[in-house]
Every structure is written in C-alpha cells, then in structure tokens.
Amino acid sequence: xxVYAPDYIVNAGGAVGISVLEATGSDAKARQQVEHxxxxxxxxxxxxxxxxxxxxxxxxxxxxxxxxxxxx
Numbered sequence: 001x002x003v004y005a006p007d008y009i010v011n012a013g014g015a016v017g018i019s020v021l022e023a024t025g026s027d028a029k030a031r032q033q034v035e036h037x038x039x040x041x042x043x044x045x046x047x048x049x050x051x052x053x054x055x056x057x058x059x060x061x062x063x064x065x066x067x068x069x070x071x072x
Contacts, residue, residue, distance in 0.1 A: 006059040009041050 013034045021030040040062075048058040 003045065004055055005041055005045070006056050009037065009044060009059055012037050 016037065017030045017034045020033045021027065024030070044058045044062060045055055048055040051058065
C-alpha cells in the first residue's frame with residue numbers, strides 16, 4: 001500500500017527548525033518542534049482515513065484552521 005503524504009508537511013523540518021532556532025536560539029527547542037512534525041503527519045493521515053478523504057484535504061484543512069486562528 002502506498003500512502004501519499006503532503007510534501008509541505010513532510011518537508012517542513014528545515015523551515016520549522018530554522019525559524020524556531022532563529023526565534024529562540026535554542027537547538028533543543030528547534031529539534032523538539034521538528035520532531036513534532038511526525039506526530040502531526042500521523043494525525044493528518046488518521047484524520048484522512050477516518051473521513052475517507054485524501055491526506056491532502058486533511059492537511060489543507062489544518063493549514064486553513066491554523067491561518068484562521070492566527071488572523072483572529
């Protein structure tokens with residue numbers, strides 16, 4: 001079985017790591033945030049399976065929720 005994982009989730013480590021490192025100066029904090037990407041990906045894949053939809057749709061929904069929350 002082949003499972004598609006959205007590339008912007010899988011490849012987020014570099015962007016997340018660098019932005020957290022620059023913001024906090026902490027290697028440990030940056031590493032911790034990068035390690036959470038695997039948890040988020042698992043959640044997205046589980047949600048997609050539950051909803052019987054593509055992981056892309058689940059990931060996009062999470063992105064839209066996050067952006068809406070940031071906008072207030």
